[in-house]
Amino acid sequence: MKKQEYTEKQIRMARYAKALGNPARVAIIDFLARQETCFFGEIHEQLPIAKATASQHLSELKEAGLIQGEIMPPKVKYCINKENWMEAKALFGEFFGQCVCKNRQCCG
Amino acid sequence: MKKQEYTEKQIRMARYAKALGNPARVAIIDFLARQETCFFGEIHEQLPIAKATASQHLSELKEAGLIQGEIMPPKVKYCINKENWMEAKALFGEFFGQCVCKNRQCCG
């Protein structure tokens, strides 16, 4: 019998994972997670990519819910979205906690 | 000054995250993490996708190092790759632990 759908958790996990599935986006989060101030320019300075590309990656992280932006003309301030960050943290925690590897022979 | 490269950790994080960036692959891991036996057929049964596609997703998970396969003619047994699983777990744990959100105002 074929499963009809994925669970909501699986879909959300995949969504967050996908957002983190690029070194530039991981680097952006690494940076944002440790900074008080986080203007676009500062973020872009950390990355070996063009401005347009950095902006695109920030959009994807925002779309995924991991970060949020606030316009402070003429700059834009970005930061971690706390609520979704916590959700992602919990999802990944649960995900990586579920393996019963230690209790069995596994392959090989 | 532009950063020249991403760190090894960032690259590895992104690699694991990317592998988990699809609901089918999350579902596969969810299943494998809880099963003693894990033949291809059983895995495929859980998924709303074609055999060829399931095989492809398993390849990607294997390539990323999260799972491993063992041929048991005429079947193929898959399971979590413990060593890399632990590494990924540690990487994600560290990643999600680094946010200083709680100690600051953040955006808004």
Next chain:
DNA sequence: TGATTTGTTCGTAATTTTACGAATAAATTT
């Protein structure tokens, strides 16, 4: 031996991702 079971690989198509420079928009500075 021939048929069946099991899973991968091939060929292909549609979509998404990643990246860049140029153009643009919005506010500030001169």
Next chain:
DNA sequence: AAATTTATTCGTAAAATTACGAACAAATCA
């Protein structure tokens, strides 16, 4: 008002992802 600063959006191109059915390979069963 004109020039500058800041960041996004546009247009585009190359590559990767996702999906499928058909063909194939490898071992077992009848």
